[in-house]
Amino acid sequence: xxxxxxxxxxxxxxxxxxxxxxxxxxxxxxxxxxxxxxxxxxxxxxxxxxxxxxxxxxxxxxxxxxxxxxxxxxxxxxxxxxxxxxxxxxxxxxxxxxxxxxxxxxxxxxxxxxxxxxxxxxxxxxxxxxxxxxxxxxxxxxxxxxxxxxxxxxxxxxxxxxxxxxxxxxxxxxxxxxxxxxxxxxxxxxxxxxxxxxxxxxxxxxxxxxxxxxxxxx
Numbered sequence: 001x002x003x004x005x006x007x008x009x010x011x012x013x014x015x016x017x018x019x020x021x022x023x024x025x026x027x028x029x030x031x032x033x034x035x036x037x038x039x040x041x042x043x044x045x046x047x048x049x050x051x052x053x054x055x056x057x058x059x060x061x062x063x064x065x066x067x068x069x070x071x072x073x074x075x076x077x078x079x080x081x082x083x084x085x086x087x088x089x090x091x092x093x094x095x096x097x098x099x100x101x102x103x104x105x106x107x108x109x110x111x112x113x114x115x116x117x118x119x120x121x122x123x124x125x126x127x128x129x130x131x132x133x134x135x136x137x138x139x140x141x142x143x144x145x146x147x148x149x150x151x152x153x154x155x156x157x158x159x160x161x162x163x164x165x166x167x168x169x170x171x172x173x174x175x176x177x178x179x180x181x182x183x184x185x186x187x188x189x190x191x192x193x194x195x196x197x198x199x200x201x202x203x204x205x206x207x208x209x210x211x212x213x214x215x216x217x218x
Contacts (some may be wrong), residue, residue, distance in 0.1 A: 002111075008035050008038040008042070011042065013034050028057060031057075031063060031064055031104065032166075033155045033156065033157045033165065033166050034164075034166035035071075035133065036061075036064050036067050036166075037154070037155040037167065038166075039054055039057070039067070040068045040153055041071060041151070041152070041153055041170050043055075043068050045170075046068050063088060066088075066090055066156055067090045069090055070090040070092055071090070071151070071153045075092065076092075076103060076107070081203055084154075085153050087114050087118070087156075087157060087158035087159055088156070088157050089110065089111070089155070090121075090153060090159075091104065091154040092151065092155060093135055093138045093149075093152035093154065093167075093169065094149075095139065095149060095152060096149060097149075098139055103179045107154075108128055108132070109170070110129075111156055112125065114158040114163075115128075115159050115163050116160055117158075117162055118159060118160055119160060119161050119181065121142070131154065131156070131165050131167075131188065135152065135154050135164075138143070138167060138171065139152075139173070141174075142170075142172065142177070143175045144177070149171070150169050150171060150172075152168060152170070152171070153167070153170030154166075154167055155168075173190060174190055174197060177193075177204045178196065178203075178204050180203055181203065184196060
């Protein structure tokens with residue numbers, strides 16, 4: 001069973017209702033990078049049955065085990081040997097100063113180098129820009145009423161001719177964030193909110209101008 005974002009969305013609904021369906025106990029044969037970072041974040045929710053399921057999956061999905069460890073410890077593991085193959089890595093997003101020189105910049109450099117080695121050449125800088133923009137949105141827009149950004153996780157996987165990355169967090173979601181701005185208060189659902197962000201430069205900021213969408217990666 002491949003696990004994708006649609007499956008994780010269904011799992012989030014299970015978390016909300018605290019009812020675990022029997023089919024969810026099946027261990028996945030492969031996790032997409034998006035599902036991996038989503039599940040790593042979801043592992044921390046206070047629903048014991050969900051934690052047990054994800055812990056079972058960790059035994060057959062080493063990447064999920066890595067992602068959970070990075071997210072929960074909020075730090076990269078010591079020793080580069082843990083990151084073989086080099087095209088798979090995770091990075092925690094914590095607070096507004098998450099993109100520091102000591103930890104994030106080397107991570108970004110490894111991502112750029114791996115993208116170039118995979119054949120993306122001059123596109124590597126644009127990919128780095130898109131990765132940062134998406135991750136920084138967690139720090140900028142995931143906070144609720146307390147004003148403290150929710151924790152998040154970056155994950156990327158790169159091989160010859162292929163690059164994919166994903167960002168996940170435990171924040172309030174794009175729909176709730178955009179509704180802070182009366183201009184976007186009538187959006188019907190999260191899908192429409194994502195479209196507004198990427199296509200119409202929607203932003204939760206009332207007086208801060210438009211969002212940048214995905215301009216960093218173009």
